[in-house]
Amino acid sequence: IIEYALSSLDQSWAMEFRMLSAAGEYRWILGQGKVTEFNLEGKPLRASGIHQDITQRKRDQQNLRDKEQQYRDLFNNMGSGVAIHTALGGGERFIIDDLNSILLSKTGVTFESAIGKEVSDVFPGVESTGLLDVFRRVHKTGTAESLPMFQYRDETINIWVDCYIYKLRSGKIVAIHNDRTEEKNAGDALEEKNLHFEQIINLAVDAFFLWDLEERIITVNQQALELSGYSRDELLGQKAAFLFSTQQLKKKPLNYAALKNGSVVVADRELLRKNGATVPIEMHSKMMPDGVVQSFFRDMTEHKKSKNVLLKNQADLKKRGKQLEETNIALKVLVKQSEQNKKEFEEAVAANVLNLIDPHLRMLKKSDLNKKQANHVQIIESTLDNLVSPFVRTSMVMELKLSPAEVQVANLVKQGKSTKRIADLLNLSPQTIDKHRSHIRKKIGITNKKISLRALLATCN
Numbered sequence: 491i492i493e494y495a496l497s498s499l500d501q502s503w504a505m506e507f508r509m510l511s512a513a514g515e516y517r518w519i520l521g522q523g524k525v526t527e528f529n530l531e532g533k534p535l536r537a538s539g540i541h542q543d544i545t546q547r548k549r550d551q552q553n554l555r556d557k558e559q560q561y562r563d564l565f566n567n568m569g570s571g572v573a574i575h576t577a578l579g580g581g582e583r584f585i586i587d588d589l590n591s592i593l594l595s596k597t598g599v600t601f602e603s604a605i606g607k608e609v610s611d612v613f614p615g616v617e618s619t620g621l622l623d624v625f626r627r628v629h630k631t632g633t634a635e636s637l638p639m640f641q642y643r644d645e646t647i648n649i650w651v652d653c654y655i656y657k658l659r660s661g662k663i664v665a666i667h668n669d670r671t672e673e674k675n676a677g678d679a680l681e682e683k684n685l686h687f688e689q690i691i692n693l694a695v696d697a698f699f700l701w702d703l704e705e706r707i708i709t710v711n712q713q714a715l716e717l718s719g720y721s722r723d724e725l726l727g728q729k730a731a732f733l734f735s736t737q738q739l740k741k742k743p744l745n746y747a748a749l750k751n752g753s754v755v756v757a758d759r760e761l762l763r764k765n766g767a768t769v770p771i772e773m774h775s776k777m778m779p780d781g782v783v784q785s786f787f788r789d790m791t792e793h794k795k796s797k798n799v800l801l802k803n804q805a806d807l808k809k810r811g812k813q814l815e816e817t818n819i820a821l822k823v824l825v826k827q828s829e830q831n832k833k834e835f836e837e838a839v840a841a842n843v844l845n846l847i848d849p850h851l852r853m854l855k856k857s858d859l860n861k862k863q864a865n866h867v868q869i870i871e872s873t874l875d876n877l878v879s880p881f882v883r884t885s886m887v888m889e890l891k892l893s894p895a896e897v898q899v900a901n902l903v904k905q906g907k908s909t910k911r912i913a914d915l916l917n918l919s920p921q922t923i924d925k926h927r928s929h930i931r932k933k934i935g936i937t938n939k940k941i942s943l944r945a946l947l948a949t950c951n
Contacts, residue, residue, distance in 0.1 A: 501525040501534060506544065518548040566591040571651075571667040575609060581629035584609045584622070584663060596669050597647050615644035621653060625663050628655045639670045650674040697771075697787040705730045705746075708782075717771075717789055719764035730783075735762050749777040761787060770794055865915050872901055892933065899926040904947040 502524040508516045523539025571593030575584040586604050594601060597613070604612045609622065616622055619642055624635050634656035641650050650670045657663055691698045691711040697718070700709035707728050715722060718733065725732075731739055738760060748755050755775045760768040775785040851871055859867065892900060895916075902912045909927070913920045931937050934946065 503539075509541075517543055518545045520544045568592060569668075571596050571669065573609075573665045573667070575625065575663040575665065577625075577629050577661065577663060578608075581626055584625055586612060587662060593667060596649060596667075613642070613644065613647070615642055615647070621655075621665070624653070624655050625665070628657050629661075629663055632657050639674065694786070695788075697789070699730075699733075699785045699787065701730050701783040701785065703781045705783075707732075714787070717763075717769065717787060718761065724764075730785075733761055734759060735768070738762075749775060749783060752777065758790070862917075865917075869898070869915055872905070873898065892930065896926050896930055896933075899923060900930055900947055903927065903930075903944050906944060 502522075504520070504522045506518060506520050509519045511517050520542040521539060522542070523537055525534040525537045527534070527536035529535050568590060569592070572588075572590045573586060573593055574588040576587050577584055585606060585608050589599070589601060589604055593599075594604075599612060609616055609625075619637075619640050621637060624637055627633075628635055634654065637653040637655070639650055639652045641648070650673070651667045652670055653668075654666045655663065688711075691709070692713075694711060694713060697714035697716075698709075698711040699707055699714055702708045707725050707730070710722060710725050714725070718725065730744060734744075742757070742759070745755050745757070755773075757773045757775075759771055759773050761771045762768055770790040772788040772790050773785060774788070775783055777783050851867065854867055855864075855871075898916060899912060902915065907915070909920050909923045912918075913923045916923070927943060928937075931943060934943075936943070936946065
């Protein structure tokens with residue numbers, strides 16, 4: 491190097507090298523020199539220089555490099571995202587000096603695209619989160635601040651974070667970002683599950699109680715409030731025994747041993763209401779794997795009343811059954827006699843019509859009758875026929891309360907007579923016949939239905 495320096499235009503040199511000292515250790519030496527005298531031809535004649543021990547400086551430089559590497563390793567392997575910023579414009583704007591690898595991976599931003607850029611250019615959603623306002627306050631006051639969990643969103647990033655911001659002696663602003671997205675999602679999922687659970691238990695017909703490991707009430711539904719008479723705040727935190735009288739618990743203690751064995755415990759108890767009254771309940775309890783006990787209380791008040799009424803009714807029915815059995819025997823005798831009397835009456839009516847009236851009608855039909863008279867004879871004959879037919883004797887006429895005119899019209903409809911023909915036979919207008927037909931359909935219950943009146947009447951034979 492020295493020879494090169496002597497032959498160069500600069501004719502000076504500086505070099506670092508190691509030299510073995512008298513103590514037997516190698517020391518770093520900085521050798522520097524320069525040509526100080528030349529001959530007439532301009533060639534170097536004399537040079538001077540110094541050797542400086544720079545071992546400590548070399549060590550300091552290595553220590554600095556080691557510490558820088560340690561800082562970089564720590565910086566990039568932190569569990570939190572870290573960004574270092576330099577303030578511009580008196581602390582109104584901030585540029586990004588450094589970002590660790592965690593923050594880069596969480597945001598998807600590259601190191602090259604972010605360094606030296608303004609925060610709002612790299613993360614356009616930062617202004618709306620209030621984070622820049624915190625940067626400005628911390629830069630101005632020097633007092634560190636925390637920003638509780640918030641959502642950061644822009645076109646490419648959607649995360650939940652909380653931040654801790656502080657100021658270095660150099661004036662730089664450090665922001666530590668903790669990703670809370672999974673925590674927020676888990677919290678939202680838990681909140682949704684709790685909401686669904688609350689909706690389900692509030693839809694239950696029975697009162698619902700949830701007890702913790704210390705036998706204290708931690709959840710109730712609306713039915714539990716109504717059954718006990720207490721408010722939610724009055725119930726939460728109370729021991730299970732709070733809902734039962736001391737006397738009852740001495741007589742019938744709560745069976746926690748069976749619950750711990752995983753059994754469903756069913757017990758009849760009396761719930762002690764806030765006003766001092768008691769309510770008979772059926773209590774169903776089950777201990778869950780986490781030790782929490784679920785209990786459903788069913789109000790048995792109405793059930794007990796119904797049971798007492800049922801027992802009384804059963805006794806009354808047994809008594810009345812014996813009476814009805816005796817009455818039934820008597821009724822059977824009466825019904826049998828009534829049917830016999832009815833049969834004899836019908837036979838008498840039919841015989842009288844056939845023997846007393848029918849011969850005269852046949853003779854009258856053979857006589858010289860005009861058209862109108864013949865029509866009346868035909869009506870009389872039809873009516874008499876119906877008197878002894880099943881149609882006239884059916885309960886339908888009684889139930890429907892057909893008028894005499896409607897009975898005549900119904901008989902003629904059943905025989906297949908048209909409205910015009912019926913009007914001629916009864917010496918009435920077609921409109922009147924239609925009115926009677928309408929009344930008959932209404933009484934039968936087939937108004938506005940596509941059912942043949944004639945076909946329906948024919949089924950009554």
